[in-house]
Amino acid sequence: MELKELLSKPVWQMTGEEFIFLNRHASTDSEAKTSQPVTDTDKKYVYGISGIARLFGCSIPTANRIKKSGKINRAITQIGRKIIVDAELAIELAGHKTSGRK
Known part of the structure; x- marks a missing residue:
């Protein structure tokens, strides 16, 4: 066969x-x-302040402070009230910025 x-x-x-x-x-x-x-190759995204809070495992007020601090600005796309965050880039940016602390 x-x-x-x-x-x-x-x-x-x-x-x-x-x-x-x-x-x-x-x-x-x-x-x-x-x-x-x-x-x-697919990027992972989180949405809104609550998405940032889940990503970093923090409260919503803390997620607001993280967003306003500017540390993860390169990972954030905001159109009007809609917030889209590249999760991997945000973690990388936050990690690099905080790694210098003692």
């Missing part, structure tokens, strides 16, 4: 054994393709 032959054969002409073989081969082939490591 060759795979190319089975792929060109109509399903209604296949035996049960041929169909099962083809089905198993297709499922292992697709699993092999999806099991490859995928780079995580």
